[in-house]
Amino acid sequence: MPRDITTGDQELAMADLTKQISTLVAALSKLTQVGTASEQHSTDTTKLADAISSRIPMFVYEPEDGRTFDSWYSRYKDTITKDGFSLQDDVRTRY
DSSP states (O other), X not given: OOOOOOOHHHHHHHHHHHHHHHHHHHHHHHHHHHXXXXXXXXXXXXXXXXXXXXXXXXXXXXXXXXXXXXXXXXXXHHIIIIITTTSOHXXXXXX
């Protein structure tokens, strides 16, 4: 069996390195969890915005047929204001 030739200094350095690696692994694990939660929120926001926009047709201005912005907005106001309440302003303006 090979003989252990490490000195006390090498053992301390190895213990310190092991501790540093452990800290790094824990930090990376936390970052991965934060990234996953952020991606999930982004996905949920996108799904909600897509669902709302699929229920609201594009506005077409045809006053002779009674298609004005006021009539269009009054018809979809609840969908826009209530269903889109939790969306941030920048997301609301994209759809």
